[in-house]
Amino acid sequence: MDQKSYELxxxxxxxxxxxxxxxxxxxxxxxILLVTGNGREFYPERxxxxxxxxxxxxxxxxxxxxxxxxxxxxxxxVLQESLPQEELRLFLFxxxxxxxxxDELVQKVRPARLALAYFLRSQIxxxxxxxxxxxxxxxxxxSGIQYRIENLLRRNGIHLDESQAYRVxxxxxxxxxxxxxxxxxxxxxAQLAHRYTDVIFCPLTWNGxxxxxMPDADRIADQALCEHAKxxxxxxxxxxxxxxxxxxxxxxxGLGDLHVLPEIQKSYQEARLALSxxxxxxxxxxxxxxxxxxxxxNIFSGGVESAFAFCCSALGRxxxxxxxxxxxxxxxxxxxxxxxxxxxxxxxDLFIHANTVRYRCEKIEQLLMLDLRDPDVRFNxxxxxxxxxxxxxxxxxxxxxxxxxxxxxxxxxxxxxx
Numbered sequence: 540m541d542q543k544s545y546e547l548x549x550x551x552x553x554x555x556x557x558x559x560x561x562x563x564x565x566x567x568x569x570x571i572l573l574v575t576g577n578g579r580e581f582y583p584e585r586x587x588x589x590x591x592x593x594x595x596x597x598x599x600x601x602x603x604x605x606x607x608x609x610x611x612x613x614x615x616x617v618l619q620e621s622l623p624q625e626e627l628r629l630f631l632f633x634x635x636x637x638x639x640x641x642d643e644l645v646q647k648v649r650p651a652r653l654a655l656a657y658f659l660r661s662q663i664x665x666x667x668x669x670x671x672x673x674x675x676x677x678x679x680x681x682s683g684i685q686y687r688i689e690n691l692l693r694r695n696g697i698h699l700d701e702s703q704a705y706r707v708x709x710x711x712x713x714x715x716x717x718x719x720x721x722x723x724x725x726x727x728x729a730q731l732a733h734r735y736t737d738v739i740f741c742p743l744t745w746n747g748x749x750x751x752x753m754p755d756a757d758r759i760a761d762q763a764l765c766e767h768a769k770x771x772x773x774x775x776x777x778x779x780x781x782x783x784x785x786x787x788x789x790x791x792x793g794l795g796d797l798h799v800l801p802e803i804q805k806s807y808q809e810a811r812l813a814l815s816x817x818x819x820x821x822x823x824x825x826x827x828x829x830x831x832x833x834x835x836x837n838i839f840s841g842g843v844e845s846a847f848a849f850c851c852s853a854l855g856r857x858x859x860x861x862x863x864x865x866x867x868x869x870x871x872x873x874x875x876x877x878x879x880x881x882x883x884x885x886x887x888d889l890f891i892h893a894n895t896v897r898y899r900c901e902k903i904e905q906l907l908m909l910d911l912r913d914p915d916v917r918f919n920x921x922x923x924x925x926x927x928x929x930x931x932x933x934x935x936x937x938x939x940x941x942x943x944x945x946x947x948x949x950x951x952x953x954x955x956x957x
Contacts, residue, residue, distance in 0.1 A: 543650040551654035555661075556581035559654055563631065566647050572632040575659075578726035587729035592632070597723055597786075604652075607645060609638065616641055618648055620655040629659040703754055704797035707806040708775060709814055710749030713789040713823060717744050720786065724749050727782060731774070750807075755797055776826045789824035791817060796829050812839050815932040819925070838926055843935060846926050850936070853923035856906045868906070869924070871899045876921045880911070 550558040556573050560582030564571050573582035578596060580588045588596070595610070599617070602608055608617040616636040621628045633644060712720050721744050728742040728751060743750045753771065772794065779790050793813030795806030809829035816832045817825040829836055839846045851858075857868045867889070874885045875896070882900075886893040900911060909916045930936040 544653045547651050547654040548657055551658045556585075556658060559651060559658060563648065563651060567633060567644055569636065569644075570634040572630075572634075574630045574632060576628040576630065576722070578722040581658075587726045590727070590730060593723055593726045596630075607641060609636070609641060611638065616644060618645065620652060620659055622656065622659060627659065629655055631655070701800050704799055705752055705754055705803055705806065706771075706797045707795045707803065707810045708749075708751040708753065709793045709807075709810040710751070710779075711747075711791045711814060712749075713791060715786075715788050717747050717749060720749075720788070723782070723786070727778065731778060752803070772826075772828060779826055783824060791822075791824065792826045793817070794826070794828045808843065809836075809839075811933055812836070812929065815929040819928040819932050834922055835925055835929065838922065843930075843933075847930060847935060850923050850926045850930060853920060854927060857903065860902075860906055866899075868899055868903050869927075871896060872903055872920065873924045875900060875911075876917055876924070 547559070547562065550562065560571065560573055563573075571582070572580060572588075572592065574580050574588055574592060574596070576596065578588050578593055580586050580592075587593075595615075595617075599608060602619065604619055604621055606619075608619075609615070610617075614634065614636050616633040618631040618633070619628055620631075631648065636644060710724070717724075724744070725742045741752050775792065775794070779792050782788075783790050791814060793810040793816075795809035795813070798806045812835070813827045813829045813832060816835060817827045832839075838849055854869065857872065860866055861868055871885065871889065874888055875882075878884045878888075880900075882893045882896045886896045889896070904911055907920075909920075911917065911920075927936060
């Protein structure tokens with residue numbers, strides 16, 4: 540290690556990104572940015588990167604540490620520092636760079652390589668600690684454990700007003716991994732928060748989804764935002780459309796209602812319901828609020844347990860019969876209800892004879908002891924079937940049934956009764 544590299548390593552240890560950035564800006568005599576691959580700027584400011592930089596990160600080709608990336612029309616040189624087996628990379632953006640100056644600038648940066656690697660390692664370690672803390676917070680807050688989330692957040696340096704109402708939005712990226720979208724997902728929402736003070740709080744990724752916690756729009760100080768029609772829903776819906784267009788990906792968004800901080804788990808469950816409601820209706824790229832789920836939201840208002848009890852009370856005998864006899868009464872009933880009891884159309888969808896549908900219909904009436912001609916009965920059963928689909932999508936009910944294996948007796952055994 541030469542003397543200059545050692546001195547810069549000490550600078551990185553003591554002063555962090557600020558010390559490194561000031562040194563590089565001085566020796567290069569050009570505007571610079573120190574940016575991590577996940578879209579976080581560390582010099583000259585500790586803020587989410589601007590959209591122009593985020594786009595470069597999203598479309599930047601892969602290159603090695605000893606190589607460089609140059610955008611001629613922007614006169615922008617990008618150098619990289621990475622660590623073996625690690626996903627996070629550190630980029631040095633050098634603006635106002637002519638092509639003929641690249642070799643000289645690369646040589647000037649060389650003594651700082653060790654310090655940049657040390658800073659990157661420190662950020663990876665810090666990021667792992669923060670992620671573990673966030674995972675713990677979310678697991679305690681949203682996994683059914685009764686926990687005071689505001690105390691957990693406060694202990695991790697995140698301060699929220701216990702008396703203020705918050706809502707949760709969940710985002711799913713259709714046919715794409717959340718890790719592919721994570722940089723721009725967090726970055727674009729952070730930019731939105733930067734534009735409108737206190738609008739978006741802590742965009743995260745958890746359990747394969749995006750998760751956003753946000754305050755009550757009526758209590759946001761930004762006057763321009765408060766005058767926005769339907770405030771938060773419109774703002775987020777616009778963000779969804781813009782994000783989808785940029786990445787050519789469909790986003791499904793579920794938005795929970797407002798709840799005070801100690802009850803924020805309710806908003807999380809409501810956002811889950813809104814997502815499942817849209818998916819079970821085979822919608823794509825939807826933005827659905829919990830309040831738009833109609834009678835289903837009323838059924839779930841008492842919690843998942845009460846919805847589960849309603850479903851089992853209405854359909855339990857059919858579920859048991861299907862499991863014990865490898866039957867399809869539940870599927871038949873749903874199609875009958877959706878097709879207004881058109882036996883021929885239902886039979887065509889199931890690839891069976893219409894008489895078989897009639898037989899199943901009679902069997903359903905016998906098991907449930909209900910008259911399927913009664914509109915109230917039909918309404919109640921269809922609501923129960925929708926609840927059952929949503930509970931399956933939320934992984935609260937299994938997606939099928941457990942069948943019983945029926946052993947066939949040999950004719951001699953059957954004759955003797957053995």
